[in-house]
Amino acid sequence: FEKLGEVVVNxxxxxxxxxDTKTLTGTKF
Incomplete structure (x- = not known):
């Protein structure tokens, strides 16, 4: 369970x- 939670958090x-990167650069992918 711990590993699964870690994957989800990652x-x-x-x-x-x-x-955040999209917002900072103002680029829309």
Whole structure:
């Protein structure tokens, strides 16, 4: 369960990072 939660958190962080990058650059993919 711990590993699964870690994967989910990492995915959420990755998605958040992508969204932040898009917002910062103002680029829409």
């Amino acid at each position: 995915k959420i962080r990755s998605i958040k990072g992508v969204v």
